[in-house]
Amino acid sequence: xxxxxxxxxxxxxxxxxxxxxxxxxxxxxxxxxxxxxxxxxxxxxxxxxxxxxxxxxxxxxxxxxxxxxxxxxxxxxxxxxxxxxxxxxxxxxxxxxxxxxxxxxxxxxxxxxxxxxxxxxxxxxxxxxxxxxxxxxxxxxxxxxxxxxxxxxxxxxxxxxxxxxxxxxxxxxxxxxxxxxxxxxxxxxxxxxxxxxxxxxxxxxxxxxxxxxxxxxxxxxxxxxxxxxxxxxxxxxxxxxxxxxxxxxxxxxxxxxxxxxxxxxxxxxxxxxxxxxxxxxxxxxxxxxxxxxxxxxxxxxxxxxxxxxxxxxxxxxxxxxxxxxxxxxxxxxxxxxxxxxxxxxxxxxxxxxxxxxxxxxxxxxxxxxxxxxxxxxxxxxxxxxxxxxxxxxxxxxxxxxxxxxxxxxxxxxxxxxxxx
Amino acid sequence: xxxxxxxxxxxxxxxxxxxxxxxxxxxxxxxxxxxxxxxxxxxxxxxxxxxxxxxxxxxxxxxxxxxxxxxxxxxxxxxxxxxxxxxxxxxxxxxxxxxxxxxxxxxxxxxxxxxxxxxxxxxxxxxxxxxxxxxxxxxxxxxxxxxxxxxxxxxxxxxxxxxxxxxxxxxxxxxxxxxxxxxxxxxxxxxxxxxxxxxxxxxxxxxxxxxxxxxxxxxxxxxxxxxxxxxxxxxxxxxxxxxxxxxxxxxxxxxxxxxxxxxxxxxxxxxxxxxxxxxxxxxxxxxxxxxxxxxxxxxxxxxxxxxxxxxxxxxxxxxxxxxxxxxxxxxxxxxxxxxxxxxxxxxxxxxxxxxxxxxxxxxxxxxxxxxxxxxxxxxxxxxxxxxxxxxxxxxxxxxxxxxxxxxxxxxxxxxxxxxxxxxxxxx
Numbered sequence: 094x095x096x097x098x099x100x101x102x103x104x105x106x107x108x109x110x111x112x113x114x115x116x117x118x119x120x121x122x123x124x125x126x127x128x129x130x131x132x133x134x135x136x137x138x139x140x141x142x143x144x145x146x147x148x149x150x151x152x153x154x155x156x157x158x159x160x161x162x163x164x165x166x167x168x169x170x171x172x173x174x175x176x177x178x179x180x181x182x183x184x185x186x187x188x189x190x191x192x193x194x195x196x197x198x199x200x201x202x203x204x205x206x207x208x209x210x211x212x213x214x215x216x217x218x219x220x221x222x223x224x225x226x227x228x229x230x231x232x233x234x235x236x237x238x239x240x241x242x243x244x245x246x247x248x249x250x251x252x253x254x255x256x257x258x259x260x261x262x263x264x265x266x267x268x269x270x271x272x273x274x275x276x277x278x279x280x281x282x283x284x285x286x287x288x289x290x291x292x293x294x295x296x297x298x299x300x301x302x303x304x305x306x307x308x309x310x311x312x313x314x315x316x317x318x319x320x321x322x323x324x325x326x327x328x329x330x331x332x333x334x335x336x337x338x339x340x341x342x343x344x345x346x347x348x349x350x351x352x353x354x355x356x357x358x359x360x361x362x363x364x365x366x367x368x369x370x371x372x373x374x375x376x377x378x379x380x381x382x383x384x385x386x387x388x389x390x391x392x393x394x395x396x397x398x399x400x401x402x403x404x405x406x407x408x409x410x411x412x413x414x415x416x417x418x419x420x421x422x423x424x425x426x427x428x429x430x431x432x433x434x435x436x437x438x439x440x441x442x443x444x445x446x447x448x449x450x451x452x453x454x455x456x457x458x459x460x461x462x463x464x465x466x467x468x469x470x471x472x473x474x475x476x477x478x479x480x481x482x483x484x485x486x487x488x489x490x491x492x493x494x495x496x497x498x499x500x501x502x503x504x505x506x507x508x509x510x511x512x513x
Numbered sequence: 514x515x516x517x518x519x520x521x522x523x524x525x526x527x528x529x530x531x532x533x534x535x536x537x538x539x540x541x542x543x544x545x546x547x548x549x550x551x552x553x554x555x556x557x558x559x560x561x562x563x564x565x566x567x568x569x570x571x572x573x574x575x576x577x578x579x580x581x582x583x584x585x586x587x588x589x590x591x592x593x594x595x596x597x598x599x600x601x602x603x604x605x606x607x608x609x610x611x612x613x614x615x616x617x618x619x620x621x622x623x624x625x626x627x628x629x630x631x632x633x634x635x636x637x638x639x640x641x642x643x644x645x646x647x648x649x650x651x652x653x654x655x656x657x658x659x660x661x662x663x664x665x666x667x668x669x670x671x672x673x674x675x676x677x678x679x680x681x682x683x684x685x686x687x688x689x690x691x692x693x694x695x696x697x698x699x700x701x702x703x704x705x706x707x708x709x710x711x712x713x714x715x716x717x718x719x720x721x722x723x724x725x726x727x728x729x730x731x732x733x734x735x736x737x738x739x740x741x742x743x744x745x746x747x748x749x750x751x752x753x754x755x756x757x758x759x760x761x762x763x764x765x766x767x768x769x770x771x772x773x774x775x776x777x778x779x780x781x782x783x784x785x786x787x788x789x790x791x792x793x794x795x796x797x798x799x800x801x802x803x804x805x806x807x808x809x810x811x812x813x814x815x816x817x818x819x820x821x822x823x824x825x826x827x828x829x830x831x832x833x834x835x836x837x838x839x840x841x842x843x844x845x846x847x848x849x850x851x852x853x854x855x856x857x858x859x860x861x862x863x864x865x866x867x868x869x870x871x872x873x874x875x876x877x878x879x880x881x882x883x884x885x886x887x888x889x890x891x892x893x894x895x896x897x898x899x900x901x902x903x904x905x906x907x908x909x910x911x912x913x914x915x916x917x918x919x920x921x922x923x924x925x926x927x928x929x930x931x932x933x934x935x936x937x938x939x940x
């Protein structure tokens with residue numbers, strides 16, 4: 094009997110491993126250099142007190158991503174395809190332009206993160222950024238979907254650098270774990286801004302497009318949907334566990350040693366050195382570089398998928414360059430521009446572009462979320478896999494909260510500097 | 514001068530785009546406002562090129578129908594019916610029609626002419642005055658940049674301005690007869706007479722490319738609508754894992770018929786990809802002979818000659834003549850194009866020789882095959898590693914290679930196309 098159960102468990106595990114990928118990757122890209130900086134500053138400024146926000150963040154992420162993955166599996170079409178079929182060409186086109194602008198800004202900030210992460214190791218940005226760009230470009234242009242996905246998954250494993258780095262910082266474990274389940278609010282707008290920043294950056298429009306297209310390109314079958322769901326859940330949980338370790342590492346060191354201002358994620362890495370040692374710093378910076386490379390790859394990819402689907406052109410990593418020229422040109426162009434901006438521009442010049450991309454992201458998010466909710470409730474599209482009542486309630490609340498926070502975050506960015 | 518004006522008029526009024534008709538204000542015979550056009554319907558059972566009905570939305574958001582006979586005139590500015598508003602309101606709904614906005618605009622369609630899948634930006638219609646009323650004929654679907662620009666400007670500028678602007682931009686249209694709609698619902702497909710006749714005439718490899726562009730439901734709908742043989746040939750051209758996905762999404766009987774039509778080695782590859790219970794079901798549903806051929810191949814390890822070979826070959830007794838070869842070819846079950854050599858065997862099926870087809874062509878009809886056969890035949894064992902097979906093909910420029918067991922009994926033949934697939938990594 095037990096042997097039978099073991100065999101069936103093994104079989105299920107094998108299917109899971111075959112399906113796993115899109116959900117974990119998409120969630121992990123949420124911890125891009127911008128995300129890592131946000132978590133670092135949360136820990137550095139407020140210690141363990143903000144850890145509780147990770148619980149709602151994880152739930153929100155799971156709810157939204159599960160919906161998208163489900164749409165991908167059930168319809169076999171990308172989100173952009175569905176939006177085009179449902180809302181027509183103009184809506185799709187305007188979203189497309191917004192996404193292009195936002196993702197160009199995002200790509201610039203990923204490469205900036207790569208440059209600052211490597212500066213911890215004393216490498217020059219003039220060498221590192223072009224090198225990183227070529228690496229990221231070659232991976233997708235030369236690779237097949239399966240290979241590229243494997244590389245992404247390995248990159249997700251490298252986030253283990255943060256937990257290790259955190260252990261080296263010797264934090265107060267008991268206090269930190271308790272803080273996760275103890276919501277607290279401090280007076281003062283700095284704290285509120287920080288909450289808005291933490292939650293508001295969790296869900297970005299491009300993620301939905303990437304996840305759905307990846308699920309479709311992977312060709313996950315309806316029968317495997319349950320595993321796909323777990324792919325999403327595991328991915329979101331892992332991502333926020335990593336976030337937990339980032340916050341705790343910074344809280345145990347930078348916060349504990351008296352308030353310290355940190356300018357970017359590389360600063361946080363350097364601040365660990367006197368408190369947790371060289372290894373902790375190196376690991377922290379390595380995690381940053383890895384995150385930057387992964388997201389520098391996936392953001393342009395998501396954009397290329399989206400634009401091609403919207404215009405009805407061929408797209409996909411499995412296609413050859415000749416079969417999907419626009420797809421590859423978009424991907425190449427975004428990476429080239431993003432890398433070039435970091436190499437050529439001074440930092441003050443990058444800031445307005447990155448800020449603009451944040452704003453555009455914020456403007457787009459409500460539309461994308463509402464489209465998603467409406468699409469996933471359509472019976473002719475989703476059949477038995479429509480949202481349930483309970484799910485809808487949770488999803489709508491999530492989306493409304495997300496939209497409000499995004500609006501607040503945008504407002505905050507104009508009147509007050511908060512990390513983005 | 515005269516002709517130019519006439520052309521301009523024609524250009525203005527002869528062709529109208531669907532996006533210009535969308536929201537066109539409609540008036541009745543007395544000039545009273547009826548509503549706005551929201552969609553057009555085509556009845557393929559009557560005439561697949563003609564707009565049969567207009568769907569008009571009134572101010573009260575009610576949908577009314579105007580059959581084509583009641584449409585007096587259509588211009589870029591407005592439409593006028595030949596009956597009163599009250600009559601229009603009393604019109605009955607139509608049965609199932611092909612809806613231009615719902616089924617065509619912004620949907621993916623197959624462009625049979627260019628052998629790819631495209632998204633429709635707009636539909637070109639021709640205005641035809643016909644005995645006392647106006648008819649619209651569907652000319653083409655628009656997929657180019659010009660129509661995209663027109664869509665973006667829709668409602669922002671006057672229609673003439675949008676036309677002017679888009680006329681400077683290259684436009685790409687697909688004649689309506691080359692458009693294949695994809696309708697996942699089988700009963701509706703039948704009702705609307707959506708057939709894939711034109712698609713079925715393409716080369717299987719092109720059909721396979723098109724299939725790969727479609728989402729799962731769309732793939733299923735196309736496969737279900739193709740005849741077994743075409744479907745089998747097309748499915749043979751796509752990567753094995755995708756074949757498995759496709760076959761799992763269609764009803765078992767249909768899948769079995771398709772697998773039956775596939776070459777035995779291809780069929781075996783697919784069945785190995787499928788979950789065991791599904792393969793068993795398929796094998797049970799296949800015709801006994803085909804199923805046996807496939808079963809013989811299922812036992813072999815992957816990446817061996819046995820897994821590569823097909824059991825469809827022409828083998829004749831050593832006493833056979835050129836004439837017999839022609840008869841045997843006529844009675845051959847599989848695809849004759851894959852035959853490069855004829856094998857000579859004895860009653861025990863022991864491989865004795867091989868004769869290339871080309872030499873048979875050049876020989877007189879009565880020549881015994883033995884005379885044409887050249888000494889030793891190169892052959893491999895079923896367990897021979899695929900790499901070794903590839904090397905033999907490369908070294909001796911082979912087109913086919915017989916596979917024999919330890920007693921020299923002919924088991925099957927590996928053909929060059931399978932080897933090529935292996936080399937470029939399609940399996």
